[in-house]
Amino acid sequence: MEIRLDVLLAILGMALVTYASRAGGYAVLRAVRPPPFVQALLRHLPGCLFVAYVTPPLLAGGPPAWAGAVVVIALQLATRNMAAAILAGVGAAWGMHAGLAALGWGG
Template identity: 80%
Template structure:
């Protein structure tokens, strides 16, 4: 194993941990104003949409079908793991059936 790669991984892990732990430590001491609290409540949804929207728009029919299955399974069983597996499975099956690869 290369020492420089190991040090880079350990450094990234340390910075990630410090940034997360630092946020918790600061929010335990300082009470953020109401607008910051509202921002923090809505941020996960915004980040999720930022990750999902570009591939969804570029993916075509199989990806859209997978997205519909994710929503339907989530509504039906309220299990995000099952919803994701269902969506990925449908997307993969349609890609294979249509000969699209990937």
């Protein structure tokens, strides 16, 4: 196996830029107190990103994905155990998908 210098430099460059962008944000927020609207934005941004990541596959996934989402929400509310809720949701979606495929109603 040959290590190509251009590929190695590209990987190292991307790693450096990624680290600098993350560390730079922490450094700036330590040195400068952001205005209240930025603080509010940072408090609500993770939820917005989660919805943006989850919504398209949920809409495209059909009934198995919806069933999995319902199981995740119900189990999370009942137990407050995110890992168990996600595992149960994936299991429910997989089970419903397999069941529908066995009946000839889906791929």
